[in-house]
Amino acid sequence: MDAAARVRAQEVLERCRALGFAAAGVCAAEPSGYSDQFRAWVSRGEHGTMAYMDKHADVRLDVRLLLDGAQSVVMVADQYGLRGDVADERRPGVGRVARYARGEDYHKVIKRRLHALCDELAAEHAGERFRVFVDTAPVLERELAARCGIGWQGKHTLTINPVLGSYLLLGGFVTTMKLEAPPEQEASKDHCGTCTRCIDACPTQAIRPYSVNATRCISYLTIEHRGEIEPEFRQAMGDWIFGCDVCQEVCPHNSARDEQRGRVHPTYAPRRVGFDLLEVLNWSEDDRRAAFKGSALKRAKLEMMKRNAAIAAGNVGGEAAHNGADQQAE
Ligand code: SF4
Ligand code: SF4
Incomplete structure (x- = not known):
């Protein structure tokens, strides 16, 4: 255990919560465990015309390639809908949009706060570097979210937090700072069970x-x-x-x-x-x-x-x- 890295992680996570993120966690910057599944998915052509999925597959499968000297990843989640808010919204003559796209652009909302946080951390920790991503870099964000204890990837592949549900938007940053998950950060467990x-x-x-x-x-x-x-x-x-x-x-x-x-x-x-x-x-x-x-x-x-x-x-x-x-x- 690295006590200093834990204290730093606790401080970073507290700031994430103060910035209004509904969940946040840290993990080590390590290669993906989904390499075989990801490559099989691409080789079956199930990514369709999203060529960018294949283009930087090496980076996507190893977050360390995003930033020289990367040691840790911080993931955050904004909640855009509450559990139980499912009503019949169908209206004649109206075409629906998915819930995540009904408010302000989450890319901006999440990035703004993560950039501000990383600027502060860079000022306090000379020499450390940071790279923010919100759908903007080849990263398996849901796998990283699971590693950071934010939630498991359900059978539909989206991130589910056992308390908050799945109406979540993810973002994060990779950093050269050494951070270690605090003891209160719970590991993400799969709660899909036999549900289909x-x-x-x-x-x-x-x-x-x-x-x-x-x-x-x-x-x-x-x-x-x-x-x-x-x-x-x-x-x-x-x-x-x-x-x-x-x-x-x-x-x-x-x-x-x-x-x-x-x-x-x-x-x-x-x-x-x-x-x-x-x-x-x-x-x-x-x-x-x-x-x-x-x-x-x-x-x-x-x-x-x-x-x-x-x-x-x-x-x-x-x-x-x-x-x-x-x-x-x-
Ligand atoms: S996978 Fe989910 S989002 Fe895609 S069509 Fe099926 S129900 Fe809709
Ligand atoms: S299998 Fe059930 S619990 Fe798991 S994501 Fe699908 S609907 Fe949710």
């Missing part, structure tokens, strides 16, 4: 235990995939036009609990559940920019949003949206 709810509920059968075939996943299809969406997936997409929350909604670890449910960072207060499908079908590029300003929705281009809206309109749209879909097809 997410696998059974997935509208496109994208999940096999502990692996998601992205090319079948509605999140990928609506946000990453350019071009046409195969007919076999269109009906299954329902009213989702950006992402999908089905596997999280059915998870028993997101069900209501009387005890502590965590705390949602205020910047994730939802601005919307979704968008009027007819409006999306008639959006100009300026309309799209204005609607997405400051949100994590930017990734979806105009033609993708119109494609998604036309499919959703065909599935669930009301009168207005159907008319819009007709206009779109003309």
Whole structure:
């Protein structure tokens, strides 16, 4: 045990909590234990057109390659939704967006605080270096989150914290500082057991235990995939036009609990559940920019949003949206 590294870790984690993160932990910077699974997933082509997944696979599988002399990783999680907040949000004529994208852009919200923390630490610990990541570097963030005691990777592959549930957004930094997990940091244990709810509920059968075939996943299809969406997936997409929350909604670890449910960072207060499908079908590029300003929705281009809206309109749209879909097809 390195007592000084533990004390430093405790201080860092306290600051993370003071910055409003719902969970935080530390672990040693070590190679991934998912190398074989990750390479098999890529070789099956289940990453689809996300070429960046394959491009820096060596770094992704060894976080030490992100920063010369890396010794430790700090992971944090923001909570964007509470357990038990699952209501039927479907509305005629409205295309839904996944919960994580309904508030301010989490990349900015998390990065801002992590950069401020790393600047402070750099000033206090001369010579130490830091590299922040929030979806911005090739990192297996969920594996690192598990190592940092934030939560286990469920069968749907998302991070689940046993108290907070899975409506979590991850970020972190790698550092040359030596940090050692304090005794109160609990190891992440898998609590999926024999449950298969997410696998059974997935509208496109994208999940096999502990692996998601992205090319079948509605999140990928609506946000990453350019071009046409195969007919076999269109009906299954329902009213989702950006992402999908089905596997999280059915998870028993997101069900209501009387005890502590965590705390949602205020910047994730939802601005919307979704968008009027007819409006999306008639959006100009300026309309799209204005609607997405400051949100994590930017990734979806105009033609993708119109494609998604036309499919959703065909599935669930009301009168207005159907008319819009007709206009779109003309
Ligand atoms: S996000 Fe939706 S489509 Fe993707 S794995 Fe989960 S339930 Fe299936
Ligand atoms: S729905 Fe069940 S199997 Fe899926 S992640 Fe949640 S607990 Fe695990």
